């Protein structure tokens with residue numbers, strides 16, 4: 001945490017699937033927060049001067065050997081603490097309570113009866129009113145630690161929430177961060193505002209001011225380059241850097257020949273409208289030549305990534321004296337690499353610009369490192385990005401090459417491009433585009449038999465992939481109305497020469513991924 005965030009909440013992560021949700025809810029309440037691994041040292045915590053500490057849930061049992069824990073010192077810092085689920089059990093254990101080991105997990109809705117509304121449950125109805133909350137835990141508290149009292153109960157957990165009688169230490173067995181807990185926002189707000197004394201000052205306007213200041217300080221009079229794709233993250237990054245250091249920034253937009261229909265033109269027009277200093281490089285031939293007869297997905301990704309770096313370096317040399325690289329890294333990427341779970345295994349070689357800083361020895365400027373995707377969109381809106389650009393679906397760096405299974409040729413690019421344009425058009429006219437995370441066409445490496453008029457055909461198959469997701473870490477296929485699917489299929493088969501069959505991908509991530517390669 002930096003001194004730019006005087007009012008901050010520290011979330012210590014014990015590996016719960018919902019830790020990120022805790023952070024989102026706190027930020028929605030306009031309080032800045034950060035997630036760190038549970039093992040953060042007491043000295044670091046002290047130096048961060050958080051206004052409050054949240055101990056997240058987690059999959060372990062406090063009785064496990066090697067169960068993740070915090071130092072008891074954490075309770076001597078005079079900083080309020082809220083333990084959620086595992087976090088609450090840990091507080092109990094450290095403070096001398098008894099935790100009953102359970103052979104089964106209570107998972108799902110439960111009814112909470114509140115018996116104390118002095119702080120955490122301020123303003124909420126007490127018994128006999130029952131509030132619906134979401135539980136997900138194995139162990140439960142059998143005996144409260146000394147100095148603690150129960151402030152709410154449920155049928156299966158007599159101590160569903162507790163607090164210390166004099167110190168600001170609280171625990172809840174349920175998950176206030178999930179939407180199924182109706183009183184979740186109230187509980188978190190009470191903790192933030194009543195217990196920790198925060199004020200709701202974190203918003204995108206103040207973020208823009210402090211980020212601009214931070215970039216100015218970091219870049220000084222140095223030259224910055226930024227690889228622009230026209231996606232939300234890179235464009236917002238460029239806009240912030242542009243706001244901070246103006247013409248010291250040069251953006252490079254590389255057309256790798258693997259873009260969607262009219263994409264280069266549309267994106268360039270937008271960037272011009274935003275007043276960014278952009279160098280356009282048409283390198284389609286170079287990429288297509290290198291991809292000739294390459295079928296292996298990882299090879300495709302590596303070739304595209306390497307060539308991108310080469311071109312980017314060439315451009316940087318032309319500009320001369322470049323010191324910084326601006327990159328649109330978001331908070332979920334940062335958490336992924338520092339969290340409890342550690343860096344996740346590489347499933348695909350993502351983020352094709354990842355190798356740039358090492359190769360080019362440039363210092364990174366990453367103004368979005370603290371933000372979630374929805375926050376980035378808000379910043380974009382504040383900085384004048386048109387709605388159409390803000391709500392564009394993500395598009396991978398290797399582009400259509402990883403949506404053409406097998407060899408990437410001009411002809412196969414034509415097919416996937418035309419099919420893709422139809423999918424996007426129909427999604428937009430039906431109003432479904434904004435409701436989904438991504439929608440696109442994939443060209444399969446097989447042909448199937450069909451009949452057109454009186455003729456037998458033997459043509460290509462296109463798969464349609466449309467998914468709902470919050471952050472691309474998990475995704476589910478969109479339950480699109482059958483009429484829209486029918487329209488997409490009819491139009492592709494009628495309008496795209498060489499296609500006689502359309503399939504809809506009904507796999508979730510995991511175990512599938514969003515892209516096919």
Ligand code: XMP
Pocket residue numbers: 348349350351352394395396397398438472509512513514515516
């Ligand atoms: P997967 O296929 O792993 O994709 O479920 C998750 C999200 O990441 C996008 N994606 C990429 N983005 N460079 C990118 O910038 C890449 O190499 C890349 N590969 C996948 C994908 O479109 C989805 O939104």
